[in-house]
Each structure stands twice: as C-alpha cells, then as structure tokens.
Amino acid sequence: MVNRGIEQYLRCFVGETLRRWLDYLLWAEWSYNTAFHSTIGMTPFEAVYGRPPPTLRTYDPEASVVRMEKEMELADRDVVLWRLREHMTTNMNRMNQVYDRWHRELEFEVGVLVFVRAQPYRQVTLRPVRNPKLAHQYFGPFRELE
Incomplete structure (x- = not known):
C-alpha cells in the first residue's frame, strides 16, 4: 500500500518529465510522511516522532541570505510543490467523478x-x-x- 501511495505521489510530481522521477523521490517520501492518514489518525511523521511535521516556508528572495544555487533550488521547490497540489487536486476530482458515475445507494426491504x-x-x-x-x-x- 505504501508503494502504491509513493507511486501516486511520483506521478503527480513528475507529470510530463518522466525521466526525472528520481529527482522527486525525496519530495514524494516527504509528502507521504507528512500527509494525514485516516487509519492511524495522524501523519506517519507524527506517529514516529510524536510531534506534528515541520511546515515548509515559501521562498522569499528578499529575506534570503543563501547562495545563488540554493535560491534556484528553493524557487524550483516552490514550483514543484505548486504543481503537486495542482496534480493532486485534478486527480482527486477525477477519481470522485469516476466513483460518482458508478456508485449508487441500495436499499432493500426486510425479508428480501x-x-x-x-x-x-x-x-x-x-x-x-x-x-x-x-x-x-x-x-x-x-x-x-x-
């Protein structure tokens, strides 16, 4: 089940750049570990460390004092996370539409x-x-x- 979840995250991260999946593997792992899991009632990060996962701050070029390479990496990270949210929302809407198309509530009479x-x-x-x-x-x- 974990592998299937990581695959889904990678599909959302990678999008059109299939050959760069390895670049996004750490982000997929982070996304999985910081996402709420209804089975355990918390995130896997919280289950292991006993505290909520740290939040990522968005990149602000004026407040940054890191080198140019790091600035580019942080800007790319924000773009990747934005694309991930967009892909996840699109995928969730598509899955809901497929489910709603075939799902129906059944009611039976007593004795049938x-x-x-x-x-x-x-x-x-x-x-x-x-x-x-x-x-x-x-x-x-x-x-x-x-």
Missing part, C-alpha cells in the same frame, strides 16, 4: 433474499477454499433482516 459480495481472500470465515482467487465472489442468498 440478497447475495453478499465478499472478497474471498479477505473474508475467510464464510467458506474456506483452496484457491481464493478463483472462488465465488458472491455468497448467499441471505434474507435481509433490517
């Missing part, structure tokens, strides 16, 4: 027979099978109680 779809490789209590990948995906019929 229904089939239940369970992932056989995750739900082993319904029926143990030798090859769960090829097993039936629907179980039932079960009578709707409430």
